[in-house]
Amino acid sequence: MSPLLLFSPDAAPFFSRTIKGMLYYSAAIRRLCDHGGTFVKEQLNEIFERCDGAPSDLIPILQDIQDVLGYLPREAMTETARFLNMAETSVYGVATFYTQFQLSRPGRHRIKVCHGTACHVRGASEITKAVAAKLGIGPGETTDDFEFTVEAVACFGSCALAPVMVVNDKVYGNVTPERVVEILEDLN
Numbered sequence: 001m002s003p004l005l006l007f008s009p010d011a012a013p014f015f016s017r018t019i020k021g022m023l024y025y026s027a028a029i030r031r032l033c034d035h036g037g038t039f040v041k042e043q044l045n046e047i048f049e050r051c052d053g054a055p056s057d058l059i060p061i062l063q064d065i066q067d068v069l070g071y072l073p074r075e076a077m078t079e080t081a082r083f084l085n086m087a088e089t090s091v092y093g094v095a096t097f098y099t100q101f102q103l104s105r106p107g108r109h110r111i112k113v114c115h116g117t118a119c120h121v122r123g124a125s126e127i128t129k130a131v132a133a134k135l136g137i138g139p140g141e142t143t144d145d146f147e148f149t150v151e152a153v154a155c156f157g158s159c160a161l162a163p164v165m166v167v168n169d170k171v172y173g174n175v176t177p178e179r180v181v182e183i184l185e186d187l188n
């Protein structure tokens, strides 16, 4: 908008929209900041500030929210739908379509046990059992204290190291049930 137009009557709708938008986003930020008490306000502000509200912003927004929160809480998807003026089911559909998005709160430590063919043949089931015996949870579950999440995943591309377990992005190869216990105890 030209600076001269700021003083014309035509500018009223512009300011109205802007103020409404600011109120809306600050409310959204407040709600998301309440999430788990851990939300970083500055980062969410950056997410909103970067967006034009175009439908093509959807995936970048979801990625940014997940980067900050570690997953996509339902409320975050609701706010995203409102922001982009699209159906909540559309946002949910995208979030569930791409495996990069996590819809439930993960534990602080993410334990991924590979169950690809090579790892399966070389004892992946025993590794998963050892993890379950140590943590009390199986694949797809998170401990009640949100310290650990266990996942069974497909090939990591490190088949020569099978069986493979990945903990917080660190790859452990040729793991044994005994080694699993050591690795998990070292995390505490």
Ligand code: FES
Residues within 6 Å of the ligand: 114, 115, 116, 117, 118, 119, 120, 154, 155, 156, 157, 158, 159, 160, 162, 163, 164
């Ligand atoms: S099958 Fe496990 S790394 Fe390939």
